Every structure is written in C-alpha cells, then in structure tokens.
Amino acid sequence: MSIVITATSGHLGRAAVEAVLDRGTDPAQVIAGARDLAKITDLAARGVRTAVIDYDDPTTVTAAVTPGDVFVLVSGTDLANRDRQHAEVIAAAAQAGAGRIIYTSGLKADDTALPIAAMHLPTENAVRESGTPFTILRNGWYSENYARDIPTVRETGVLLSSTGNGAVASASRRDLAEAIAVVATTEGHEGNTYELSGDTAWTYDELAVALAQVLGREVTHRNVSSDEHRAILIDAGVPEQFADMAVAVDAGLDAGAMGFRNGDLSRLIGRPTTPLAETLHTLV
Template sequence: MIVVTGASGQLGRFVVNGLLQKVPAAELAVVVRSPEKVADFAALGVQVRQGDYDQPETLVAAFKGADKLLLISANEIGRRFAQHSAAIAAAKQAGVGQLVYTSLLHADTSPLPLCAEHAQTETLIRASGIPFVILRNGWYTENYVAGVSSALQLGAVYGSAGEGRISSAACADYAAAAVAVLTQENHSGKVYELAGDESYSLAEFAAEIALHSGKNIVYQNLPEADFKAALVGAGMPEWLATLLSESDVGASKGGLFDDGHQLSQLIGRPTTSWKEQVNNAVNA
C-alpha cells in the first residue's frame, strides 16, 4: 500500500496520477483534510482517508498499512515543523514501512530561510528509525512562469535574485521523481538533490519572454523590501510575498542552483525545458 499526503495539492495530484499509471488504484490511499476535494480519485478506486496535520489523532489511522508513505511538506510556513513532527510520530506509531519526504534543495546548507523547517524535519526523520528517502526538491519553474502575464503588461520581470542562476524544473518532474521512488526499490536511506537540467538568471528569463512575445521585456532587480512591497501592492498575500522575496535573495546567493542532474537521472528523461514553459505561457 502506498499512501500519499497532501493529495489535493498541485504536487500531490501529479504524484497520484503518476502512480495510477504504475500500480492498481486499490493499492493507493490518499490523506487529505477535505475528502470532497479528491472525489475524482475516490471514483477511480483510490482509498480516501481524512487526516489533518493539526489533528494528530487522525493521522495514525490514516497511515495504517502504508508500506510507503509520501509526506508532502505542509505549506504553512512557521507551523510546518510542528505539523511534520505530528506526522512522523504517527507514521512510527502506524508502523509505516518507508517514509518519503519532500524537502528543499540543499536543505542542510541552503541560504533560503525556507530551509530551516525542512532541515529540522530531516533530522527528526533520521532520528525516528523509520526507513526513509529524502527528496530535496528545487524550485518549480511555475513559480516564475506565473508572472509571465504581468511581465508582458509591465514590460519587465521584477525580482531580487541578481545574477543568481536558477535550476528549476516543472512540478510534474518532481512528481515523477516521487513516483519513481515510491514504485522502485533500492532508494532507502538516500537523499536526492533534485533540480532542472538547465539553469537561467532572471535576466535570461526576461529575455526569453521577449523572444517569444516580440516585446521589450527587461529584468529589474530590486532590493528585497521593495520587491516584497511590489508583490503586496499587486495583491499578493504578505506571507507569500515574504516567501518569494526571501527566496529570490537566496537565489542571488546560489540557493536555487544545482548541476548534479539527479532529477533527470531519477526520472529517466530530461527535465521539462523552462524555455518551453515560458513559450507556452506567452502564447496561452
């Protein structure tokens, strides 16, 4: 039995759909706070179990029978370590055979503030005694592609990444890595640094938008506070604006770069081209 947490989210949905190509639906279970959000999976024969990181008493039953459990990291920054702690304790109590965790690229050395809760979680997983695999996911290309329409309107890509290089990959690529680990053996105890095959600076990203749109698009580097203020001014929630501005500064220090190609090796194909994703967004 393979159990997937966070299955109603973007990454989780990609993972479950990928697993359905590899294993019978009856051998899959998903753990979500709101079962109605995954009614489509239930209709396919996937077990749907209600579970909430903030209600630890729900998790032991939700994880029962899991030969492999994919713990997709929670998204409430500042509360994630407590939530992950509850999930790891429940996994141990439920007798989970292997715990697969989605962490952050170079979580032990990253300059991104995001890394702290991931590094704490990794330490706790190692101390739990549960066999584990750590998937240290890099940046989603979608994080930047989401701003293509704004760049076309404003004539610029704004950020705080300086000349830092970003080795992003598509969300679907990271999901494919999780599927590979969950359906194969010989991964136990391994830590994978997962990132795209290609890297780019935000100036190159802006130039790619210009190339496909025929418009003059430049990269405008801003101080972190100014970039955050611009994001909030555009209607973004403050927590997300903080995350993106801090992460851009981390990118300027090399925090989103990796050239080890472990992701493409794990999924058995090249990672999705960021240029292709930009082209698709421009022409959407």
Template sequence: MSIVVTGATGELGRLVVDRLLTTVPAGEIAAVVRNEEKAAPLAALGVGIRVADYDRPETLKDAFRAGDRVLLISGSEVGRRVPQHTAVIGAAKAAGVAQLAYTGILGGPDADFELAAEHKVTERLILDSGLPYTFLRNGWYTENYTAHLGPVLEHGAVVANAGDGRVASAARADYAAAAAAVLTGEGHIGAAYELSGDVAWSFAEYAEQVAKATGKEIVYRHVPAATHQEILVGAGVPEPFAAILVDVDAAIGRGLLAGAGGDLARLIGRPTTPLAETIAAAVAGTDSTAVAAAVAGPGA
C-alpha cells in the same frame, strides 16, 4: 501495504497520484486528504481515500498502515510546518510504515535561507524517528514563476533582487515523476536526492524566453532587496511572506538554487522539462485569462 500520498489533492500531490496510476493499480494507492469531497475524482478512479489533517494529529492515527510507503508532501503554510510534520512523522512511526519520503528543499542542511529552516528541522525529526526515509530535496518549480506571468506581461518586466543569480528549476510534473519513482522503486531507503533542472537560467534569460513566447518586450529589472519588498507588499503580498521571497532571491544571487547535479533526470529517466516549454504551456493555458489579456494588450 499501500503507496500513500499526503496532500493528494494539492498541485504536486495530484500529479504524483496521476503518475502512480500509470504503473500501479488504483487499489494499491491511498490519498490522504483534508477534504473528502475534493478527493471524489480520485475515489472514482479507485484510489483509496483517507481523511486526515496535519493540524489535527488525532485524525492521522488511521492515515497509515504497517508496511505502507508514504510520501509526506510538506505543508504549504510557512511557520506551521514543524508541528504539522511532527504529527505526520509520529503517526507514520506508530503505524510502522516501510518508507517515509519527504519533499524538502534543495541543499538540505546547507540551505541557509529562511524558507529552508522548517525543512531542515523536519529532516532532523525524520532522522531522529528512526523511520526508513528518502529525502526528496526539491529545487524550484518553474511554475513558481509562470503562474504569475500576468503582472510580468502587464508591466513588461521581471523584477527580482537576485542579481545575476541562476535557478535550476524544473516542471512540477518532473518532481512528481521523481516521487513516484522513489515510491515504487528499490534502493532509495536512506537516500537524499538533490532534485533540480538540468539547466540553470538567469532572470534575464527568463525574461527573454517570456518575450519570445508572447511577442512582447520583457526586460529583467534587478532591484535592491528593500525596493523589491516594497513592490511585493504594494502588490498585496503579506509583509512576512514578501520578506521570505526577497530572502529567496538573495539566496539565488548567492548561487544556492543553481545546482544542476542531475539527480532529478536520473530518477525520472529523461531530461527535465526545459524552461521554454513550461513558459509556452503557461502562455497557451486555457486557464491563463490574465496572461491572455496582458498579451493582447490594453483595450482587448
């Protein structure tokens, strides 16, 4: 039996593996990856590597073993997730895994925005499979926003069509810690956790925190959905994905990502990472070249 993390070289997957390594021997952890070379640092730590691809179901037959505890990290390609997840669920069932934990979306079946659709179908597929499951309904990562600070600082504005809506986000590492807790603990089979940050913030408050961390004047500009769509497409975001982002903002405006029920803090045994801390880390990050240039201002 192993603890198996799919998508283990991705941003969330690697954090989950790192967290597991603090309490679980490396030899009891398996990383399912598409690119074995990219997984070399994990192999060097003693983590088992299983090469498989969500898009190639035949490669998944050796990804899992009877009794494994598996974390299915949702695919990143919107519109392709259902067939990808179907393949993983089928392989997990055929192998006889002891647990399939799935990273879905906050609200589960009650989430009515487009980005939630594939997650809701996946949860139903898992239930229908009869597999022992745990649903990790992840809210927003604060890094969804801090990863794009460059344009915010360049233009001095946070732009959204979310009105006064609030977001109970948490750091990606918080969600990784919750996944590790569920994979190593007991009593989680059949549970559905609504995971979110302890404090819900508005975009005006987010702008204030960015301004405080950078010393630049930053404002929040609420714009109509159609205008936001035009801005995103003009910035190079593909039109279909821009529409999804605009739809998410509308959901935020309806309060669908503001829930702060405390499941995440309870699973990780501590408060979730404050918004200001993640913003400060992004501003100070050594890989944030665009952020640094924008903070310095023109001519830097």
C-alpha cells in the same frame, strides 16, 4: 502494501498520485490523503482509495496507514505550525508501522542561503529519528512558480527582481512528482537523500527571454537592489510581510541557493528534466 500520499488536494500531491498511476500501480494500492475529500473525488473516480489525512490530527494518519505501507509526506504550507505538525504525522506513521517514509524537503536544506529551504531541516531530523526507513527528496525551484508573475509581465513587459546574476535550475512539478513516484514504487532508495533540480541553470535575464517568447512581446528584466525591490512592492500595495518574503527569496536566488545541479532528478526519472520554456508555455 499501499502507497499513502498526503496533501493530494494540492498541486504536488495530486501530481504524485497521477505519476504513481502512470507507472502502472494498481489504483486500489494507492491511498490519496486530504483534509477535504470533496476536493479529490476525481481521484476516487479513478479507483484510488481516499482517506482524510489532517496534519493537525495525527490519528487520521494512524487510521490511513497499515504496516508496510510507503508513506509520502508532502510538505505542509502552515509554516507557523509545520514543524509540530510534521513531527506528529511522522510519529503517527511510524507507530502505524509504515515500511518507509518519503519526505519532500528543500534543495540543499542543510547548506542553503534560502530560509524557505532550510526550514525543512527539523522535519528531516524527525524523519531520520523516527526509526522507520526513509528517503528524503529535496525539491528545488518549481518552474511553475512564475505563473503568478505572468499577468504583470504580460501587461508591463517588465520582469522585476533583485536576483542579480543568481542562477536557478528549476524543474517542472511533473518532474518532481515523477521522482516521488519512482522512489515510492522501486527499491534501493532507503537512507538516501536526493537533491532534485533541473538539468539547466538560467538567470533572470534568460527567464525574461523565455517569457518574451511565450508571451509574444518584448520583456525586460529590471534588476534592482533588495531595498529598492522592497520599496517598489510596498508602494504597489503588497503587505510588508509578503514584500519581505519576496525580497528574501530573491536574495537567496542571488546567492545561488537554487542553482545547484547534480543530475539526481534526471537520473531518477530516466529522462532530461522539462525545459523552462516548455513549462512556461503551459502557464500562459
């Protein structure tokens, strides 16, 4: 049996391979999949087997998966085509005889105010209907999501949002990758859906305090309405499509879509989740 992990040229997929190896798995029993193998030569150098896995070509999945393998489907980023891609990949993995499918979904995907989390439901349904034993990992908010905000905050001292008092229980990508590794390498997870979020929920006012600490300067959270937020972004040259997406995400956070906590993540990885400030320090 091998552990086949997709999208390993991306952040989460690569971190999942590293977490599986850190748990003592023989590299020869790990297959790292990517569309472009040139991007994962470092994994191959560690003894990990590599395979082309292209979500637009399900035959690459049947070529990579052998009967009994654990197949980790890291969610794709082609939102326009993702439902079709995932459904075809899942069918191919089932046809190849995968022993279990693990899918990285979105927190509270079936009960969320955040569209980007709810968008995972069609894939969850495809996994459940595949006839293959499965585990759903509903990933919450990544603390690393704030990497893109740090340059502006460092320059202006202002954290702009329309999140209101919404709480966010973020976790580090490493935490979530460890959860993948635990589920892929241990028994007893079949049929389970885990809601994975950080141990501590914080507001954007508290995020501003954490950013001030790591940046060594005063940081103010400027909370505005959704309409004002959108106007500010468009005036700054952000394309309307991305401005609308950013405002929709903040509206979901304001509604508490990423504040849910039940301890699943810390229980799976056997330790407290990584504090927000600790992750922010790695991003500056």
